[in-house]
Amino acid sequence: MTVTIKDVAKKAGVSPSTVSRVLSGHPRISLETSRKVKVIMEEMGYTPNMMAKSLVSKTTNSICIILPKPAEELFSNLFFMELIRGIVTQSSRSGYDVLISSGANEKEELEAVSRLLKGRRVDGVILLYSRKDDAVIDFLESGGYPFVLVGRSDRYEDILSVDNDNVMAAFDATNHLISMGHERIGFVSGPPNLIVSRDRLEGYRKAMLNSGLEMRTEWIVEGEFLQDSGYRAMSFFMNLPNRPTALVAVDDMVSFGVLRGLNELKYKVPEDLAIVSFNNIPLSELSSPPISSIDIGIYHLGYTASQVLIQSIQKPDNDAGYTNRFVIPHRLIVRESSMYAPGKK
């Protein structure tokens, strides 16, 4: 049924080791033999057995992605799909297969990772989340396994990671509104335990401070990366005595919620409230009005993560003072939702 090296060798009248040498592009082999063997391999439809190969080479040419468990899927699925696309594309270009895994809970997750790495089924791991204290990271680090984090962790400083400069991104977003003439600017944040929420909030703070604008605590609300957060935040903001004229939202989804709420109450965007948010999901340019958004290059994030991981698998000599934090550039896409200059006071 299956064609093995042995079969090819027999048919070609050479030894198995010769065939193996041809396969691996070994230098000391006669051109004639090489050619002959190659033809026969082609004829017989030989495909190397990956398992046997892996067994002896102790490498699998595959990596694995750990998805956050459902409970943490507050981010939009769009985000992950984009990320995965980037990872898969780059991985196949490098000749790596991608395994995708997730656990129902943290314990299961750790078990899965451990099984995959210790069982030598994958060569490295891409983590798509960052918790505060993470048993998985501890395991990977202490085991010396190659891995890269998409996002950042302040507990683990020296690990490989790919992220945006979220502080700067939020700074830019806020500054954009300030430059349009806004002075009372609100912020709808995500879950406070997520680093991305904290970073973006800090960027907002910096921008406000930098321009000497007043920051009221009631202008900052926390929510999820969900539409509902925006919906609720909006009704809260609009009832404030001295309400903001503009808003930075931590995710485009949140903006949709804001839009929906504002729409119901007959407020207009951007005239009554200007909005900028993050991630630039495909829908954000298609809503009415289109939403200004910080494009964080999700695909690029995934692509780079894969690249960095595979590099570290192939030459694990990065103990020297190399960069281990990769920053993917962001850029502000200005759309209608922030194209309005309010009257100066």
Next chain:
Amino acid sequence: MTVTIKDVAKKAGVSPSTVSRVLSGHPRISLETSRKVKVIMEEMGYTPNMMAKSLVSKTTNSICIILPKPAEELFSNLFFMELIRGIVTQSSRSGYDVLISSGANEKEELEAVSRLLKGRRVDGVILLYSRKDDAVIDFLESGGYPFVLVGRSDRYEDILSVDNDNVMAAFDATNHLISMGHERIGFVSGPPNLIVSRDRLEGYRKAMLNSGLEMRTEWIVEGEFLQDSGYRAMSFFMNLPNRPTALVAVDDMVSFGVLRGLNELKYKVPEDLAIVSFNNIPLSELSSPPISSIDIGIYHLGYTASQVLIQSIQKPDNDAGYTNRFVIPHRLIVRESSMYAPGKK
């Protein structure tokens, strides 16, 4: 570094085969030995080497998903992510790992599949698309490899597949509008080469015919599974002399486009145009107004596909007259976008 069966055996003072037997839950083994070995395995942190295991067992306990190539990503990413979630969840429950792959073009795709299957890296494949003539399906079928198609193919009748009854779904959607009192109903279809588009169109036709309603060719337009299609279709419809009062759209994304266009032209939904579409993506209940949609159970589709595939891997005795086409039920979720009864003529 790595702990092997041999190591455990040595420490436990038994033979490697005994350890192996304990591992596989072999019946003829003394309880005492079993316990002892288990303790030592635990102590030493033994993890089986998957590659070695696979090499001898000729099975990998993993399956692979073939994503459509980017060009065909007309479907929303949400759809695939949901599908993948279902597949991954069910697969891990069955103890299978999921490999995810895609090629830049059809040739590459075939090469990848061939490499994975012939190279014994995966036991089976889930195809997430269906083209008319498919080299990949030909390869899988002639090689006798286990695989399942999400969607359906009219060229290959007897292959394993998981799908919705899209004809019926469209029939239901259309009938819902008819029962609300609509008589002039339009249809925005997807790419005509996709079977799902054709099935849904047929369901629409059936429903119209069934109720003896007039069907005009100008009430049926073809587009993509994208928002833009809806946007364009809308402006077309609304300019018709005797325009439809209701619309069935092939995907929720299309509805968003319709909504956006209608909104710009100050038409109201559902008063000026009622809408029902398909897939029930999370956003459809959150738009304004919320969109009535046929929930096709995407997660369930993936979950079942995985189940069916793994079953067929584990007992390939389904040559008998078993079912090989699995139909996932759909259900209509009625929301505001279709909650309006027009005046009878």
Next chain:
DNA sequence: CTGTTAGCGCTTTCAT
């Protein structure tokens, strides 16, 4: 019940 033996398909010395 348990130990011994022989591979799974491949790479990699070590010879020639």
Next chain:
DNA sequence: ATGAAAGCGCTAACAG
């Protein structure tokens, strides 16, 4: 430049 032999870690007969 090529062949022979050993072994990666595991399972599955075959013997006790």
